Amino acid sequence: MAEDYYDILGVSKDASKDEIKKAYRKKAKKYHPDRNPDDAEKAREKFKKISEAYEVLADDEKRQRYDRYGKQGVEQDFGSGGFQWSDFSHRDDVEDLFSDLFGGRSRGGGFEDLFSEFFGGRRASRRQKQQRRGSNLKMTLEVSLKDIREGKEKNFKLNRQTQCDECGGSGSKSGGTKTCPNCGGSGEVKQVQRRGIQQLITVSQCSECDGTGQIVENPCPKCNGSGVLNKREKISIEVPPGAQDGTRLRVRGKGDAGKRGAPPGDLYIILRVKPHDKFKRSRNNLIMETEVTMTEAALGTKIKVPTLEDKVEVKVPEGTQPGDQLRLSGKGLPRPNRRGYGDLIIKINVVIPEELNKEQKQLLEDFAGIEKEKNKSWFDKIRGK
Known part of the structure; x- marks a missing residue:
């Protein structure tokens, strides 16, 4: 196992x-x-x-x-x-x-x-390394919370070096190469410096052949012998459901093309999640705030709240207090490491009116009087025991 x-x-x-x-x-x-x-x-x-x-x-x-x-x-x-x-x-x-x-x-x-x-x-020798593959590319891509919930496909344009379609990446019109006269085919050049009885030998990549050991015969006119062309290419990726901000994706073979027909590098994409105007993220849950009046909080009501998909009706129970939270199961983001979705958490803010008309004020005073009598009756019972 x-x-x-x-x-x-x-x-x-x-x-x-x-x-x-x-x-x-x-x-x-x-x-x-x-x-x-x-x-x-x-x-x-x-x-x-x-x-x-x-x-x-x-x-x-x-x-x-x-x-x-x-x-x-x-x-x-x-x-x-x-x-x-x-x-x-x-x-x-x-x-x-x-x-x-x-x-x-x-x-x-x-x-x-x-x-x-x-x-x-x-x-591998330095020459083999140079021939192995092209450079990797890195970029950032903005995604929305909705993209993350649905696992959407994202399309974008990318500037990258691609293999020349005229010479097949060889850089040569005839496809032929010859041994580099500067390095003798090793891909490296040595320099010897003498200091008294000591000598210092340094080895560096050959600048004539870029470390390949070969130079192009009859350079391709389309790519000027480089074997690669600059191209703006359409790339498509799938956004992983539930992805976090900073998630790194690897797209194989979509980096720069390798020289002389070598394999291309890879493209690394860093996902950046755009802030939402209504929702904040907490792991796989979404958090939002909504307002109700003090009478709605006291008596209970039904309100409509947005989700990442549509609007849903939510029951606010009577006696709701400021800061109470309601939870909509499964309306959050996908859980990457297990099945299911997080929740949408709704924080209730109770709005107290700054100004009251005469009728409203009288009703509240009557209510306050009832509360006062209720509390007085309760204290009388306590004293009577």
């Missing part, structure tokens, strides 16, 4: 995103192989497991699928070989942690090298 992601991180099923992140960082620090030199292999496996768990639970959409269907619900996000470092989309959440551990650098010369080693991949 597969281990439960919540158990792996040591958090409850209703843990907040901050609690999940805190638990992951704590365990990542504990099980880092360099901190466990006597049992590095076991630590490496543990490190991979907690990273896989965090990849799923830190993402609202994946977490919702996992809670509903278990591991089968997130298998589509990983390849046939299971979770790999290329699937990990939360490097920003922990990069500072490893900078602290290694004084700003990992022992392999880079954060990605470190994870590639942990997750079973060979360390």
Whole structure:
């Protein structure tokens, strides 16, 4: 039986995103192989497991699928070989942690090298890395509370680099390349500086071939040999029902195109929930305020209140006090980690009139007199005992 992601991180099923992140960082620090030199292999496996768990639970959409269907619900996000470092989309959440551990650098010369080693991949050369994929893109997208309740599809336009349709991304009109004469095909250039009897060797990416080791023959006239074109493209995403402000979504393959036909990067979207003029959010509940007169509060009434879908009639019971709350079940937001919806909570404000006409004033004075007689009768009974 597969281990439960919540158990792996040591958090409850209703843990907040901050609690999940805190638990992951704590365990990542504990099980880092360099901190466990006597049992590095076991630590490496543990490190991979907690990273896989965090990849799923830190993402609202994946977490919702996992809670509903278990591991089968997130298998589509990983390849046939299971979770790999290329699937990990939360490097920003922990990069500072490893900078602290290694004084700003990992022992392999880079954060990605470190994870590639942990997750079973060979360390790639700089040239291989340059050819692997394009840059990731980040953006923010405003959504409404109604979008979150309904899980709506959102469409928008995005400027990104796409593969040239003329040369297929190769950058060459004929499809041919040749070895870069500047670096001899290595993708790197070395510089040697001598200081007395010492020499300092620095290695940097070749500027002629951008680290690929190859230069284009017969450059494509449409993309000028770059293999990519700037394009404004329509993107569609599904807003996860019940998503929180700050939820991060990953759209695979919608980052910039890779050079020379390499795979594209991914698009990361940060959701920002627009403030509503009537409702405030409290987890999956919505809170609003409405006013009734003091006679309506005393005698009871029926009022119509808005929801995210329509208006509904609500009964205000007699004797309602200022600050009392009414609750409409299921009129809030979807619960991402379990089925059902939150509630709409209606706070009652009782309005006291600032001015009274003669008739109203007389009625209130009569009412006050009745209350006074009622209280006097009660005290008489107490004294008579």
